[in-house]
Amino acid sequence: MTTISDFTATALDGEERDLSAYAGRVVLVVNTASRCGFTPQFEGLEELYEQFGGDGFVVLGFPTNQFKQELSDAAEIGEFCQRNYGVTFPMFAMIDVNGKGEHALYTWLKSEAGGRLGSAIKWNFTKFLVGRDGHVVKRYGSQTEPADIADDIRAALAA
Template structure:
């Protein structure tokens, strides 16, 4: 059975990241964009991360230009995330979330929780909550705010 631990990614800084490093944690995977109307969600995601990281929550941001709302360079992405929203949670390198070139982690996430559109990511800030066992618990719409995830995160952390 495939779990989040079976994947690798690249950090925004260019270093390889083995997602097995997050085994035993509750992980919120989010496809982000720094030029989107939903970009202020970074603030709420950071708040969730700071509040629950000691209990085992990790937020993983995966910038994506799949909807033409992300900067070209990693430096520009980092600047928006850190300077405008104080993001300290791990940010990965820019990836595609739909189509044949979608990052393998998003291919897997979409297969696990198809959601609307037959699995395709509808928009930036689609969120996937992954349990401590590495399996997908739930998929949340882009418009679901980080604060609305609080109860689900607390339940996942309690198991």
């Protein structure tokens, strides 16, 4: 059965990363954008990463320009996230989260979430919580603030 560990993605530095590096951890996968009304959620995502990172939790950020709100290249994205929000969690290169060119990880995430909230990613900062077993626990819409996911993260870490 497929898990998050079966995927690879290109990091902002251009290196291909095997997501099996996060096996056994609780993972929050988020599609991000630098010029979105939800962009301030980077601060809350970083707070979650700092709060729970030592317990086996990680946030993985996947920039997308499918909603026309992302900067033009990886260097700009990385610098923006670090400078404005102090992001230290792993960020990946820009991907598509919907359609013919969507990244295989997002095809799997949407399928794993069982269609809750519909299958298409409707906007930036849609979040998927993945348990230690590598399977999706829950999908959250853009409006869900990172702090509102803390209890689910605690439960996933304890499972």
